[in-house]
Amino acid sequence: MKKKVVISGGTGFVGVYLTSLLVKKGYEVLVLSRTLRPNTAAVSYYLWDVSSGTIDEKAILEADYIVHLAGESIGDTRWTAARKKAILESRVQSTTLIGNVLKSNAKKVQAFISASGIGIYGALNGKGICTEETQVGHDFLGKVCEEWEKAADGxxxxxxxxxxxxxxxxxxxxxxxxxxxxxxxxxxxxxxLGSGKQFMPWIHIHDLCAIYLEAIENDQMEGAYNATIEDSTTNSLFTKTLASVYNYSVWLPNIPAFVLELILGEMAVIVLTGRRISNHKLLHLGFRFHFKSLEAALQDCVKSKD
Ligand SMILES: NC(=O)c1ccc[n+]([C@@H]2O[C@H](COP(=O)([O-])OP(=O)(O)OC[C@H]3O[C@@H](n4cnc5c(N)ncnc54)[C@H](OP(=O)(O)O)[C@@H]3O)[C@@H](O)[C@H]2O)c1
Incomplete structure (x- = not known):
């Protein structure tokens, strides 16, 4: 019988790619979503509403594995107080909601795999490379990721x-x-953007989904893992490489930080700051990244339209 993987937020960027990978690998996918869609032979949809605490429990009760990706987008609109609340609660309350169904039904899945972000280390351009042991940051994204991971620890x-x-x-x-x-x-x-010197730790969608698959299939995987390429891509280098691969010219000077802060408000930290991130823990596990060079990763994006 096919193993069943529930993916919350399976309709999003990562979720759609991961669904297709899991289906190719012979899994059945159950997507938890706020909107029902027509089921297919390998993918079925189940409703939930995190803010009202309602969920179609059947999805969780049938699951062998749960991948939790759901959450309000971090980079779509300015971080007003209401937006910040939605970003935090859509991640933390959703994790708790899944946990409550598991607990009240004494349901054991083989693994619960949650998305998190390297934003957990805080946005400051701190020195050194962040490992999974690096202290959690005290800014908004650091707090969101910390609370999200605490809920997963539940x-x-x-x-x-x-x-x-x-x-x-x-x-x-x-x-x-x-x-x-x-x-x-x-x-x-x-x-x-800004000084252009801020690091931009990146990962190709293909490698990220391969990490999720590894997390499903490898019993040795437990706890937190940084999922990025460990290089020293800065925003300037990223801009230059993107322009070269896509054949666009870059003639404008750097956009000053204060302009971005005026346009984006507090959310500007996403583009103006960045830290180097270690991926040694994944490498130590035996995981091998397919796309290690930014140029190759972008060339694949141009070609494959993924
Ligand atoms: N993409 C990145 O570069 C990146 C980087 C770091 C971390 N992450 C994290 O990885 C996860 C997946 O990323 P993604 O790029 O695939 O995100 P995405 O495209 O924005 O998809 C997230 C999904 O979450 C669901 N969702 C949104 N708001 C929700 C709410 N209030 N309640 C319940 N579900 C809600 C939506 O599904 P429905 O509309 O079907 O309900 C949506 O399709 C996210 O949690 C994100 O923070 C992504």
Whole structure:
């Protein structure tokens, strides 16, 4: 019988790619979503509403594994107080909701795998490379990731193997950062942001989904893992490489930090700051990244439209 993987937020950028990978690998996927869609032979949809605490428990009760990706987008609109609340609660309350179903039904899944972010280390351009042991940051994203992971630890306390994937900037053409940047570069408005010296730890969507698959299949995986390429890509280098691979010209000077802060408000930290991140823990586990060079990763995005 096919193993069943529940993916919360399986309709998003990572979720769609991961669903297709899991189906190819012979899994059945059960997507937890706020909207029902037509089921297919390998993918079925189940409703939940995190804010009202309602969930179709059947999905959880049938699951062999749960991958938890759901959460309000971090980079779509300015971080007003209401937006911050939605970003935090859509991650923390959703994790707790899944945990409550598992607990009240004494249901054991083989693993609970939660998305997290490298934002957990805080946005400051601190010195040195962040490992999974590096202290949690005290800014907004640091707090969101910390609370999100604490909620996931609540599921670990039920005796369920729990993995937290601290994700860097995901590269794929269909959605996410590139989909936002390409139209800007197309208009000739691409430019380095702020000093341009801030690090931009990235990962190709193919490698990220391979890490989720590894987390499902490898019983040795437990706890937090940084999921990024460990290189020293800065925002300037990223801008230059993107322009070169996509054949766009970059003629504008760096966009000053204060302009971005005026446009984006507090959310500007996402583009103006960045730290180097170690991926040694994943490498030590035996995981091998397919896309190690930014140029190759972007070339694949141009080609494959993923
Ligand atoms: N993409 C990146 O570069 C990146 C980097 C670091 C971390 N991450 C994390 O990885 C996860 C997946 O990323 P992604 O890029 O695939 O995100 P995404 O495209 O924005 O998809 C997230 C999904 O979460 C669901 N969702 C949104 N708001 C929700 C709410 N209030 N309640 C319940 N579900 C809600 C939506 O599914 P429905 O509409 O079907 O309900 C949506 O499709 C996210 O948690 C993100 O923070 C992503």
């Amino acid at each position: 599921i670990a306390s039920l005796g369920i193997r729990t993995v937290k994937i601290r994700t860097g900037l995901v590269l794929g053409n269909k959605a996410g950062f590139l989909q936002k940047m390409i139209p800007i570069f197309k208009k000739g408005l691409g430019a380095p």
